[in-house]
Amino acid sequence: MVSLEYVSKTYRLPKGQLEAVRDVTLHIPKGTIHGIIGASGAGKSTLLRMVNLLERPDRGKVFVGEQELTALSARQLREARRSIGMIFQQYNLVLNRTVSRNISMAMELAGVPKRERLARIEECLKFVGLEDKAEQYPSRLSGGQKQRVAIARALANGPKVLLCDEPTSALDPQTTADILEVLRHVNQTYGVTILIVTHDMNVVKKICRRVTIMEQGQIVRTVAADELEGMGDA
Numbered sequence: 001m002v003s004l005e006y007v008s009k010t011y012r013l014p015k016g017q018l019e020a021v022r023d024v025t026l027h028i029p030k031g032t033i034h035g036i037i038g039a040s041g042a043g044k045s046t047l048l049r050m051v052n053l054l055e056r057p058d059r060g061k062v063f064v065g066e067q068e069l070t071a072l073s074a075r076q077l078r079e080a081r082r083s084i085g086m087i088f089q090q091y092n093l094v095l096n097r098t099v100s101r102n103i104s105m106a107m108e109l110a111g112v113p114k115r116e117r118l119a120r121i122e123e124c125l126k127f128v129g130l131e132d133k134a135e136q137y138p139s140r141l142s143g144g145q146k147q148r149v150a151i152a153r154a155l156a157n158g159p160k161v162l163l164c165d166e167p168t169s170a171l172d173p174q175t176t177a178d179i180l181e182v183l184r185h186v187n188q189t190y191g192v193t194i195l196i197v198t199h200d201m202n203v204v205k206k207i208c209r210r211v212t213i214m215e216q217g218q219i220v221r222t223v224a225a226d227e228l229e230g231m232g233d234a
């Protein structure tokens with residue numbers, strides 16, 4: 001479903017350059033939940049952000065489904081991105097918009113008619129268990145509720161892939177467990193392929209089928225999550 005072929009990314013810094021990801025090839029089958037772990041600075045977020053081309057690789061190819069994203073025009077890429085949702089550690093909600101409006105925004109950009117948007121907002125909020133918070137502003141929500149809204153927003157356009165960058169790192173253990181359940185439910189209900197970057201080995205053990213371990217911009221190995229027994233936090 002998601003394939004990266006020999007992707008590399010170098011950041012140019014005021015003093016020289018930094019090779020954040022080097023020659024990475026990775027294939028993630030459709031409908032699976034895949035973890036990416038590794039020490040801080042290993043290149044995990046950069047790799048994840050290359051899947052939807054938030055970071056464009058300097059070299060290599062990115063495929064989502066049958067489509068090579070790295071070969072698309074700007075307009076085609078905007079369209080292709082609708083099938084790739086993303087959530088973040090800090091939720092990235094728009095603070096001066098209500099929960100409903102946050103969820104509506106991506107659909108408005110996609111030109112979804114209002115009636116359909118309203119039905120979809122209701123459906124997505126119900127899915128994450130927040131149907132009573134539609135008219136609330138994000139500042140009035142707990143961290144776990146904010147992440148649920150972010151998941152609802154990511155689901156609004158019916159994605160095939162969901163990218164999660166440290167989705168539970170700002171949450172306590174119980175809320176982490178709840179959010180992981182929501183993500184598992186997304187995977188099982190809609191068949192969405194999920195990639196999760198995390199520091200937390202328990203996240204991997206709880207919901208990932210396979211996990212890729214990164215070090216200094218490269219993949220050390222990819223293993224089944226249950227082969228990680230005995231390893232601590234990355």
Ligand SMILES: Nc1ncnc2c1ncn2[C@@H]1O[C@H](COP(=O)(O)OP(=O)(O)OP(=O)(O)O)[C@@H](O)[C@H]1O
Pocket residue numbers: 011012013018019020038039040041042043044045046047
């Ligand atoms: N926009 C950027 N400009 C310059 N350097 C960057 C940029 N983004 C990341 N880097 C550098 O690239 C390297 C890889 O960063 P990345 O965020 O991908 O690592 P990570 O494994 O996700 O780390 P963490 O777990 O701390 O988030 C780091 O050395 C980082 O400082």
